[in-house]
Amino acid sequence: xxRVIAASALALSxxxxxxxxxxxEGARYGIEIGAGIDEVSIGDTVEDVxxxxxxxxxxSNGSLLIWWWFxxxxxxxFLSSEVFMMRAVVASGDxxxxxxxxxxxxxxxxxxxxxxxxxxxxxEVEDSYYSDEEHGEIFLGAxxxxxxxxxxxxxxxxxxxxxxxxxAPRVPESVEAGSxxxxxxxF
Numbered sequence: 001x002x003r004v005i006a007a008s009a010l011a012l013s014x015x016x017x018x019x020x021x022x023x024x025e026g027a028r029y030g031i032e033i034g035a036g037i038d039e040v041s042i043g044d045t046v047e048d049v050x051x052x053x054x055x056x057x058x059x060s061n062g063s064l065l066i067w068w069w070f071x072x073x074x075x076x077x078f079l080s081s082e083v084f085m086m087r088a089v090v091a092s093g094d095x096x097x098x099x100x101x102x103x104x105x106x107x108x109x110x111x112x113x114x115x116x117x118x119x120x121x122x123x124e125v126e127d128s129y130y131s132d133e134e135h136g137e138i139f140l141g142a143x144x145x146x147x148x149x150x151x152x153x154x155x156x157x158x159x160x161x162x163x164x165x166x167x168a169p170r171v172p173e174s175v176e177a178g179s180x181x182x183x184x185x186x187f
Contacts, residue, residue, distance in 0.1 A: 030100040034150025034169045037074065037086050038100065042150075042168045044083045049076055073098035073108070090162040102151075102164065112159045115144065123147055 031037050036044075039052040049067065050056075053074070056067035065078040073096045077085040088098035090108045101107035104118045122144035131137045141162070145152040147170035154163040 031088060031102045031106075031151075031164055031166060033102055033104075033146075033166065035166070036083075037088055037098075037166055040076065040083060040086060042083055042086075042166065046078060046081050049083060068095070071096045085165060085167050087163050087165045090156075090160075098164075106153070106161065106164065108161055108164065110161045112144075112153075112155045112161065115153050115155075115161060119146055119149070119153075122153075 029038055034042075036042055040049050044052075046065070053069055053072075056076075057070040058068040060066040065081075067076045067078075068074070073089045073091065075087040075089065076083055077087075088100065088108060089095060091097040097108055099107070102118075106115055106118050124145040124147065126143045126145070128140040128142065129137050130140055139157050141157055142155045143152055144155060147167075150167050150169035152165045152167075153161055154165075156162040
């Protein structure tokens with residue numbers, strides 16, 4: 001009798017998952033380098049993002065419109081009302097960790113060695129330091145940019161991935177003029 005109940009419960013669970021998959025056919029779940037995160041894509045409008053992820057927990061409307069969802073560890077930045085960048089982060093303070101991964105399998109908390117194995121050497125590396133008289137120079141982490149692929153990875157001081165940022169793949173340097181210069185510093 002117990003086996004019949006367990007088998008029935010398993011069948012119902014699988015049926016529910018199949019129904020969910022059909023209801024979201026074509027939706028992306030996880031990080032697609034150069035394209036988007038879950039149901040949100042580069043180029044989506046403010047309305048598209050709100051429809052997909054609901055109202056953000058925090059908005060900032062300085063030079064860029066930035067939205068945060070604390071429970072999922074996701075951030076989206078808009079330029080001219082369209083998504084140009086999104087970031088998945090590790091938990092910090094009130095912000096939760098994003099638990100998805102890239103198509104190749106890189107996730108928040110993975111090692112920098114795995115990032116190198118999956119994507120090769122970054123096109124650009126920017127190390128971050130803090131410095132004061134008492135402690136001297138302290139390494140805070142690094143950002144590895146893969147601009148032509150459309151993403152960057154932040155590495156914490158222990159060598160773990162603590163954020164993955166998705167952007168549109170970078171255009172060749174000869175075409176780099178225009179809005180790219182304004183947004184380059186944002187990620």
